[in-house]
Structures are given as C-alpha cells and as structure tokens.
Amino acid sequence: MSNEHRDFYYHTPFQEDHHLDVKPPSSIHGFDPSSYMSLTECLHGSVDYNSLAKAFGLSPSSSEVFSSMDEDSKPVEARDLDGGNSTDQIPATPNSSVSFSSSEAGGDEDSGKTKKEAQPENPEDGGEYSNKKDKAKKKAEKRQKEPRFAFMTKSEVDHLEDGYRWRKYGQKAVKNSPYPRSYYRCTTQKCTVKKRVERSFQDPSTVITTYEGQHNHPIPTTLRGSASAMFSHSMLAPTPMSTGPSFPHHQEYNFVQFPAASTHHQNIGAYPQNVNQHLHQQYQVPDYGLLQDIVPSMFFRQEP
DNA sequence: CGATTTTGACCAGCGC
DNA sequence: GCGCTGGTCAAAATCG
DSSP, rough: OHHHHHHHHHHOOSSSSSOSSSSSOOOTTTOOSOOOOOHHHHHOOOOOOOHHHHHHHHOOOSEEEEEETTSOOGGGGGEEEEEEEEOOOOOOOTTTOSSSSSSIIIIHHHIIIIHHSSSOOOTEEEEEHHHHHHHHHHHHHHHHOOOEEEEEESOOSSSSSOOOOOEEEEEEOOOOOOOOOEEEOSSSSSSSOOEEEEOSSTTTTTEEEEESOOSOOOOOTTTTHHHHHHHHHHHSSHHHHOOTTTOOOOOOEEEEEEEOOSOOOOOOOOHHHHHHHHHHHHHOOOOTTTHHOOOSSEEEEEEO
C-alpha cells in the first residue's frame, strides 16, 4: 500500500509550472508551507483509492483539485468557519489500518447504521429516541474511523458521475455560502461510503466533493456511460493512482498541500519547494475555508 | 411500484 | 445552560 502511495506521490508532475484554471478565491489564512503532511502520510493506512481514482477520472469539466486527509485531520466543517462541528473531529485512530477490512469499518458501521435504515425502529419498544441516541453514538464512533479526502472540480453539475451509485440522504445550508451541501451515501449494500458535495461560493464554478470511507465493492456494472469502464480499471489496478487509466496522460496534475489540521504537523519536505511556492501563489482556498484545515494535500488537474 | 429525492426534525459537539 | 452548526434520519413526494 505504501508503495502505492509513493507511486502516486511521485508520479505527480507538480514540478511543472502549471497555469491553473482554478481561480484564487481568497486567501489562505495561516498557509504555512512548512507545515504539511505528505500525501503518503495522509493516506497512510486508510485512503480510499477507489474514490481517489474516481475523483481523478470523473471530471467532466476543466480542472480538479484533489485532496486527502487522514484521521488526524479535521474535516471541512470542523473549521473556525462554524465554530467547530464535533462530528467531524477525527481523533487519531490507532486502529485505522490500511486494510479497511469490511469487518471493521464496514461491519461496524453496518450494525449501527444499516440497522437504522434497514429495519425501521420498532414502535413497540417505545424507545425511538433512545434508539436514535445509541445509533448516533455508533455513528459518531464510526465516523471517526472514516478516511476522507476532498477534491475540487470545475463543473457545472454538482453531483459528478464517479462510477458509483449514490443516494442523497440530506442537504444542508452551508454557513457563509449561498450554496447548499448535499449528502450522499453509496447505495450498494454494506457499503458505507459517503460523500458531501457543495459548491464553492467563492468560485461557483467549482464543486467541492468530500469522500468518506472506502468502497468495499466493485463499481456497479450496471453503470451508465463510460464512467463504469473508466473507473473499473483504476479500481482493479494495483496502483490506481499511478497506473490507473483514469489519469489521462494528456492531463496535468498539480499536487498541492495544505496545512494539516491535526495538532501535530509534519514537515515532509518531500515536495519540491517551488511546488509549494507555486501552489501557494496560484491556488487559494475559499474563504469559508473548506479545504484549508481538513485537507493536508491537494491535487490539481488541468485539462487541455 | 421500487428507487430516489426532498425536507423538516432531531441529535451531538462546541463555543460562549 | 443556551444557541449555533453539521450531520443524519425518515416520512412524504417525486421520478422512471
């Protein structure tokens, strides 16, 4: 696995002087190039390669920004933005292993969540709320284990086709943003992967997608369009990020790192300095700072 | 008619 | 303790 990370890592042609299509929204407060987590670190142990691959392959539009975070990183909402959403706090989980075994993450989650959905509460136990509480607790616990990563995509469509089937289960207004955030869940049985989709209000042409969890199943074969074929490849590939066909050769990727939200930052020193500088100059996170804290790293893709 | 979306309500965590 | 916010639930509505 770590090899895969490395592969991915070094395959990124970020040395190039890319002219990103992504418009610098506002400013990155506290953007400290010295405080980063390497993608390797971020992905260490639990990154959803499937999602990653998808993320890269799906863009129907001009550019994408990809980012990832590990369990130490605070998610999007946990920022100063709203005063902190506890649900997104992802304490370091010693258990978060690379082998995102379905028994651990999936099974656990299932027992909690699926129950809820699969079997509606028993009206006879009269414990509707008590049940909810228990479930919520489980939910919270589960949440902490989920690896996440986010990426930005230039797109007119909010919900991008990524090869999987999603079911929307909620929508909330985003603070400081006129655009709502949508919550999706993978419709595949036992699959607990979720994703959030919201549009950057700084750059309305940019959609921010945050994946949470790992798919424990192949891409639905019944998928429409080319997405299926495209993603199935990257999924099966041993090193999706580096070898997966989901990354067209003619496309350029810029790897960007953002300060990790975790309390302990790591200076990986792995990325060329000029890259950081370049990124620092060329890309900025939206004001409401979605990616700033949660996203230790980012990936840009520039289409011709 | 099953699957999906919509939408208001509920809950937990955090800051004050 | 209260209010705010993000995340989720679940019934109703809508879609194909």
